[in-house]
Amino acid sequence: MARKSSTANRRHPLATVALIAIGLLFTGGGYALFSSTATAETSTASQTTIDEGKKLFAANCASCHGLDLQGTGEGPSLLGVGAASVDFQVGTGRMPMAMQGPQAMEKAPQFTAEDTEALAAYVASLSPGPAVPDESLLDGEGDATNGAELFRINCAMCHNVAGAGGALTEGKFAPALTGVAAVHIYEAMVTGPQNMPVFNDKNLSPEDKRDVITYLKYLEKNPSPGGYELGSLGPVAEGLFVWIFGLGAIVALTVWLTAKSN
Amino acid sequence: MSTVTTPETAPAPAAAPTRPSAPRSTSSRFTEAAANYIDERTSISGVVKEFGRKIFPDHWSFMLGEVALYSFVVILLTGTFLTFFFQASMAEVVYNGSYVPLKGVEMSTAMSSTLNISFDVRGGLLIRQIHHWAALTFIAAIGIHMLRIYFTGAFRKPRELNWVIGFILFILALAEGFTGYSLPDDLLSGNGLRIIDGLIKGLPVVGTWISFLLFGGEFPGTDIVGRLYSLHILLLPAILAVMLALHLVFVVVHKHTQWSGPGQTKDNVVGSPILPMFAAKAGGFFFIVFGVIALMGTFFTINPIWNYGPYDPSPVSAGTQPDWYIGFADGALRLMPPGLEFELWNRTWSFNIIIPVLILTGFIVVVLVYPFIEAWITGDKREHHLLDRPRNAPTRTAIGVAGVLFYAALWGAASSDIIATHFQLSIEGVIHVNQALLILGPIIGYLVTKRVCLALQKKDREIALHGFESGRIVRLPGGEYIEVHQPVDEYERWKLIDYNDYQPLMIRPNARGQITAVQRFRAGLSRWFFEDRIAPVSPKELESGSGHH
Amino acid sequence: MAHDDLSGKDITAVSSAGVSHETAAPGTAVVPTETFENPGFPAHRPRVTDTDPKAEKKAERQVYTFFYLSIVGSIFAIASYMAFPIEDGDTGALRLHTMMLGLGIVLALFGLGLGAVHWSKSLMANQEGIDQRHAVRGSDETRARAVEIFKEANEESGFGRRTLVRNTLLGALVAFPLPAVVLFRGWGPQDENPVELLEHTMWEKGARLTLDPSGLPIKASDVTLGSAFHVIPEGLNESEHRLEEKAKASVLLMRLDPAKLKESPERAGWSYDGIVAYSKICTHVGCPVALYEQQTHHLLCPCHQSTFDVTEECKVIFGPAKRALPQLPIAVDGEGYLIAQSDFHEPVGPSFWERSSS
Secondary structure (H helix, E strand, O other): HHHHHHHHHHHHHHHHHHHHHHHHHHHHHHHHOOOOOHHHHHHHHHHHHHHHHHHHHHHOOOOHHOOOOOOOOOOOOOOHHHHHHHHHHOOEEEEEEEEOOOOOOOOOOOOHHHHHHHHHHHHHHHHHOOOOOOHHOOOOOOOHHHHHHHHHHHHHHHHOOOOOOOHHHHHHOOOOOOOOOHHHHHHHHHHHHOOEEEOOOOOOOOOHHHHHHHHHHHHHHOOOOOOHHHHHOOHHHHHHHHHHHHHHHHHHHHHHHOOOOO | OOOOOOOOOHHHHHOOOOOOOOOOOOHHHHHHHHHHHHHHHHHHHHHHHOOOOEEEEEOOHHHHHHHHHHHHHHHHHOOOOOOOOOOOOEEEOOOOOOHHHHOOOOEEEEHHHHHHHHOEEEOOOHHHHHHHHHHHHHHHHHHHHHHHHHOOOOOOOOOOHHHHHHHHHHHHHHHHHHHHHHHHEEEEHHHHHHHHHHHHHHHOOOHHHHHHHHHOOOOOOOOOOHHHHHHHHHHHHHHHHHHHHHHHHHHHHHOOOOOOOOOOOOOOEEEEHHHHHHHHHHHHHHHHEEEEEEEHHHOOOOOOHHHOEOOOOOOOOOOOOHHHHHHHHHHHHOOOOOOEEEEOOEEEEEEEHHHHHHHHHHHHHHHHHHHHHHHHOOOOOOOOOOOOOOOHHHHHHHHHHHHHHHOOOHHHHHHOOHHHHOOOOOHHHHHHHHHHHHHHHHHHHHHHHHHHHHHHHHHHHHHHOOOOOEEEEEEEEEOEEEEEEOOOOOOHHHHHHHOEEEEEOOOOOOOOOOOHHHHHHHHHHHHHOOOOOOOOOOOHHHHHHOOOO | OOOOOHOOOOOOOOOOOOOOOOOOOOOOOOOOOOOOOOOOOOOOOOHHHOOOOOHHHHHHHHHHHHHHHHHHHHHHHHHHHHEEEEEEOHHHHHHHHHHHHHHHHHHHHHHHHHHHHHHHOOOOOOEEEEEOOOOOOOOOOHHHHHHHHHHHHHHHHOOOOHHHHHHHHHHHHHOOHHHHHHHHHHHHHOOOOOHHHOOOOOOOOOOEEEEEEOOOOOOOHHHOOOEEEEEEEEEEEOOHHHHHHHHHHEEEEEEEOOOOOOOOOHHHHHEEEOEEEEEEEOOOOEEOOEOOOOOOOOOOOOOOOEEEEEEHHOOEOOOOOOOOOOOOOEEOOOOOOEEEOOOOOOOOOOOOOOOOOO
């Protein structure tokens, strides 16, 4: 669990593996909160996990990413992407891809939490990369004000100020951020999946990332004070609404108003 | 020659149940005294006599202008409330209100006071949202009101000038909308102003200086919100109110148009009297319109400035769009093909800005002067008080549809990014399709609409001549099967045949025996308008035609 | 009661083809010599409420029920104002407050509106009223009198006769608004020239690239492959004209694989080991262009979709913008921090008339 949770611990080799497990369990549905024995288990299970991951990788991923993660014409090299990247791509169902397209689409995860953890452990074991973040960074208890400002400067241009998502070039898009697990938001910032830029710890410190997550969770938890948000899409949604509902209702009422009563 | 008879069929006294007159009560004596007091000082009885029983025709489409009027009243009421709290200053303050994620953030006083209205004034957010929804409704209502006027030909003599006044009202409403949108000084409105700044800077010769003077120095400066505020709450509403009054005066002077129908001629107005019927309906309708707007303000978030945060030139949000009514202008900017900027004589010619500005100006001017163009083409100097059914003016209707589609392509382009994400298309594809639609849409729309109108007119003729299809098939003694047509009664028929019919203009030499180019041009336009006309059924045709079946 | 202001007058027989205004030209309109007769009004259909006293009573009840509901709504709104207060920082409470207050007001408005309309539709006498139209133009006598008045005024004043008086008056009227034009100059600072201002930004030789918004300096080693940093010049946050300077000096810093950068010879030294810095202000109308795609190296403007290719010195590959985003030449100082080599070599942001690349 997150009791030993200081960022310094992440340098410890075993702790890395432990944290992967924690993150993955958290993703699986927040059950990590109750698995007090997770640390002990993962440290002993790590080698078997890696072996398990190797098998899964060879069967499901190697055709595009190559047996040694070196990449092929179909998919990029995974050397150095780290456990965080695997956890994000597999945990959100983006990998394996259903078909080639402008970008990998989010869908129901194809692997169980354990399998995802195994894959991540395997990929991380071959070449180091960003690890699955410590749970203390995902608690949503940071500074929402700082998070909001950083979000506006670094994220809103693609994801929209309310996290409703937005369009990119050539059919790509920045997805909506509502309902995305904190761990996946963090991993996306660290690893820069697909066309998203990387936000390393010098750009946004782990604390900053925690604040950004805090702000996004604040938006999720606190409904808009003004009522239903109409998708938080801004003036386009408002304009459509006023024409369809506002004018629609008013015109219907004018018809009633001027109809001859029987 | 038709004669309009008084509606003898309406037994007026019988329909209104007579009530026993009550004995003179205190209240009726008070009313009398009060009325006397006022009349002796204002001569109001004359006004009541003149206007109290003025007739207003009943049709749903005649209420659309009122929707605009009523939303304007709602805007005035809620806007006045907002002025009590809003501070139009761009001085930097540190926000210290109730909204947690912005606490301690530096922002302009305008933004901070707007947040206070939203989070710290009871009912403030409701009023702000009603104000904004009312503004969107106001301009939308003006839009459909104008479409109604256009498609029914209600802009014809003597109402051309009122069309112009109405159009100025529309432009003023746009200006009101845009200035209001910019006041909170949030990220969305700030980027909107940034676009305006860029647009102005791109104008040849004067652009740089106009931007510099408007913003009081370099963009964004510290003046623009205050200046827009003066325009928004003082200058524009004052002009708007005067124009609105003038618009309504003309409605009274001209009396309202009406549909052609049995008993309804161009020399009368048939409908309900202002007192009591129309006053009750229109008065009630004010509260209904207010109610619908209040309903939107109650349940639906509009312009959540707390999400956008204060304006800062560095961030921007995906889906940065203007409010819907400026969308067509934003769309015009988006649809410009790449590369339209040149340097010539050491100056920059930003045709990627000049062209959309010219296109929009041209579009606006054409709409503004359309009544005069059509009047010139028809040469018709008569007064028109009976509305055209859109099908009975096929070319006008087709032009209108083409204009609507042109506007729609621009408008749709302004939401190209939202369309792309929601229908999983590429943004480039959406823009290219919109570029094609901008040109092809109006052409196809024009041709299709004209054909549809003519087809409908033909069908009307059929029905007027032969009645409508009853669906009953009978076999004639000769073995032939026919469908029995049910003839229409004279009331129905009247609606089908009472419309204006025009021929193309004949080119004739003038007094000096010349045919001028202008004359040719006019004749060409006239031919374009009227060559495939379908004439209304005449009594002769009916007589000879009715023998067929 | 149907046509008050004409009672006693006969409604004149009129043709549907416009004979009554024979003075006005019909233009190219076909004026039929033979037309159908306007059949006049169809028979009046009484409403249920006119014939059935029970229905009338029922309608009456409905109307006052609407009005009662409206009163209830108003009271509900007042009660909600007090019962659902705004609590500091609680958006849920604010949402409830807004909805409850609004609901009361909506009920009050709809009650009033629906009640009044229902009353007018079902209970008020509903015969058609008729007004007679008159030509909009004044009668010939009125017009003659108007002309005469103008003539008299002209004679009495000598407006047409005393031409010098008239012309100087017109001249004075034209001249008098002109000072306003001068006054408008005061809208902008007197001692500044916009063109000069637009040509320079805060960037200068040696200025450190710092993070937006914190102002912390950035080391070249911090900028890993695929990163995008939002950058402001050192000292911007303390600047007197913070937003004005930021509107020109905002920069996006990206690191690409140096092999992918196609740099022209004259810009060879402007990047550092694959790190490039470009102005964030769109060359179209000035939105921040910051949608960086780290695989395709496209930069997209969210306002009008101009797309720039970072590998090709940010030249435009789609959208209405024409010019490439200006590049900020960068270098590394002794401590490893990124610095600017100079200001931008061209004005940033939207095009303006006086701008020229030479």
